Amino acid sequence: MFKDLLRLLKIINTFLKARLDVELQDWQHSKMVAFLLFISPWRLYSPQGESGERLRNALEELGPIFIKFGQLLSTRPDILPSDIASDLKALQDDLPPFSEQEALKIIERELGADINEVFEDFDARPLAAASIAQVHTAKLKDIQQQVVLKVVRPGIKKTIEKDISLMKRIASFVEKRSEDARRLQLIKLVEEYESVIFSELDMRLEASNVKQTRRNFENNNLLYVPEVYLDYCTENLLIMERIEGIPVDRLEVLNDLGVDLKLVAERGVEIFLKQVFIDNFFHADMHPGNIFIDAKNPADPAYVAVDYAIVGSLSEEEQFQIGRMLLAVIGRDFREVANILIDSKWVDPDTRLNELENTIRAACEPIFDQPMEKINFGEMLLFIFDSARKYNLKMQPPLMLLQKTLVNIEGLGKQLYPALDFWSIANPFLKEWISDKYNPKKIAEWAKKNSLNWLEKARRFPELADTAIEQVSKLEEYQSANEERHLQLMNKVYEQGRFNKVLLVVFIILILFLIIN
Numbered sequence: 001m002f003k004d005l006l007r008l009l010k011i012i013n014t015f016l017k018a019r020l021d022v023e024l025q026d027w028q029h030s031k032m033v034a035f036l037l038f039i040s041p042w043r044l045y046s047p048q049g050e051s052g053e054r055l056r057n058a059l060e061e062l063g064p065i066f067i068k069f070g071q072l073l074s075t076r077p078d079i080l081p082s083d084i085a086s087d088l089k090a091l092q093d094d095l096p097p098f099s100e101q102e103a104l105k106i107i108e109r110e111l112g113a114d115i116n117e118v119f120e121d122f123d124a125r126p127l128a129a130a131s132i133a134q135v136h137t138a139k140l141k142d143i144q145q146q147v148v149l150k151v152v153r154p155g156i157k158k159t160i161e162k163d164i165s166l167m168k169r170i171a172s173f174v175e176k177r178s179e180d181a182r183r184l185q186l187i188k189l190v191e192e193y194e195s196v197i198f199s200e201l202d203m204r205l206e207a208s209n210v211k212q213t214r215r216n217f218e219n220n221n222l223l224y225v226p227e228v229y230l231d232y233c234t235e236n237l238l239i240m241e242r243i244e245g246i247p248v249d250r251l252e253v254l255n256d257l258g259v260d261l262k263l264v265a266e267r268g269v270e271i272f273l274k275q276v277f278i279d280n281f282f283h284a285d286m287h288p289g290n291i292f293i294d295a296k297n298p299a300d301p302a303y304v305a306v307d308y309a310i311v312g313s314l315s316e317e318e319q320f321q322i323g324r325m326l327l328a329v330i331g332r333d334f335r336e337v338a339n340i341l342i343d344s345k346w347v348d349p350d351t352r353l354n355e356l357e358n359t360i361r362a363a364c365e366p367i368f369d370q371p372m373e374k375i376n377f378g379e380m381l382l383f384i385f386d387s388a389r390k391y392n393l394k395m396q397p398p399l400m401l402l403q404k405t406l407v408n409i410e411g412l413g414k415q416l417y418p419a420l421d422f423w424s425i426a427n428p429f430l431k432e433w434i435s436d437k438y439n440p441k442k443i444a445e446w447a448k449k450n451s452l453n454w455l456e457k458a459r460r461f462p463e464l465a466d467t468a469i470e471q472v473s474k475l476e477e478y479q480s481a482n483e484e485r486h487l488q489l490m491n492k493v494y495e496q497g498r499f500n501k502v503l504l505v506v507f508i509i510l511i512l513f514l515i516i517n
Helices: 002-017 020-027 031-039 051-062 064-073 082-088 100-111 156-177 179-184 186-201 203-216 251-256 261-279 316-330 334-343 353-368 377-391 397-416 422-437 440-449 451-516
Strands: 119-129 133-140 145-152 237-241 291-294 302-305
Touching (some): 002 156, 064 082, 064 156, 100 119, 100 145, 145 203, 203 237, 251 261, 261 302, 261 316, 261 422, 316 422, 334 353, 334 377, 377 397, 377 422
Antiparallel strands (some): 119 133, 133 145
8 A cells, every 4th residue: 555655646747747737727726636746846847849758758758558558549530639649659668677587487377387498599698678578589390380488577567557557546536527527538548548558468369369360360471470389378477479581671681682562561460451441450559660571572572471469359339430431531522531530439529521521621731742653541541530529429449449550550661662652542442331331231131140040039029019918918017006106195194184284273273262261
C-alpha cells in the first residue's frame, strides 16, 4: 500500500513537472486538484515545448507501461488531436536487457529441462531487449534449426498490474471531475489498454498469431512468415525460426544489391490489402524494426515480418465500411465519407450530413492539391478522423489499429519508393473486392455455409415461440395479480382513511365536551 502511494505521488509529480497542469484548467474547480496545483513547486516554471512533447517526456520518465499506453493513445485520433498523437508516435520502449542468469533460469523453468538438452549454441547475450521481453538465439538440437527465443521479462506482470491499478484510480478520479474525460471514456480506455498489454505478455497468443498468418500466406510469395515451434512455447517463452533479411529501412544495402524498390513498395500495399480485406487478420505493428526484405532474388523480393504480439481483425460491417471509405476518399466523394461516418454511428447519429461533409472537405481538399503520388491516404484518414472529433467521434480499437497499420505500410512504401501511388493499387483491388463480396454466387455460397445454422434456428422456433408465449402468460398473470394486490391495498387505505376520519370526529366531540364542562 505504501509503495503504491509513493508510485502515485511520483506519477502526479512527473505530470506536474511536465507542466501538464496547464491542460487541466477546465476542471480546476476540484478542490483536491486546485490544492495539488497550488503546492506544486513546478508551477513556478513556464512550460517548455508543446503539450504533446511534454506528455511524451512524462510518459518516458514513468517507464515502459506508461510508454506503451502512450503508444496506444497515438493510434486514437478520436481521443487526441493529431499534433499530440504525432508526438506520441516517437515513444520508444527500449530497455536495458535483464541478466543472462535470469534469462537462463526462466528458459529452463519453462522448458522443464537443462538448456543444453534442448539447444546447441545458445547465446546468453540478448539479440534485442524491449519492455515486455528480450530475444536470444540458439539452435534446436532435434531438428538442427536456428531459432530465436523470446523470453518475458521477469516481474513485469506484477509491475503492469500495479501500474494499471493506479491508472484506473487516476482515470476514475478524472472522469468524476471532467466532462471531457467522461466523453473520452478514460476508464474504458485504460481497460482496453489492460487487455492489449496482457495479451502481449502471453507468448502462446503470439505463437497462435504467427501460425494463423503463416497459414494465410502458405501459397503466397509476398510475405514469408517464420515457423513457430509450439511444442516448446509457453506463457513466458516463444521459440520460432530465425530469419535472415535486410531491415526494410536499409535503403543503401537494398540499392547495392539491385533490389527493385518500386516492386517492394507496391508489394507492401498488396500485403496490407490482402491481410485486411481477404484474410481479415492483419499484423498491426509493422514498423521498420519488425520488417525485413528477403533479397536472395533482387528481381523478386519478398517481405519477412516478425513480432506478431499485436494483430487486428474487423467485424464484417467494419470491413465493408472501411473499404467503402477508402474508395470514397480515393474518389474525393466527401459526401459519401460523411454518410459512412453517420451510418456506422462512428459520429453522433444526429450530425447534419451537409455540415460534416463540409468539415471533411475542408480537411482534405488542400491535400488533394498535391500530385497523387505525394498523397498519404493513411494520413488523410487521420485528418478525417481528427476533423470529425467535434462530432463525438467514437471508433472501435480495431479500426484505430487498421489506420495505424496503413500509415506504417504507406510510410515504409514512400520511404522505399517516393513516387508510390497507393491509389493505383488500392482502387482496382477494392472495387473488385466489393464486387466479388456481393456477387450472387458468393451470396449463395454464404447462404449454403450458414444453412445448417438457419435450419437449427427454424427447428427450435416452435419451442422458442412456446417459451415466449409462456413468459407472456406469466407476465399477464403477474400483472393481474399485481393489479389485484394494488386494489386490495387501495381498499385498505380507503378503509383506514374512513376509520381515521371517524376517530377525528370522536376526538373533536370529546374536546368540545371538555370545553363545555
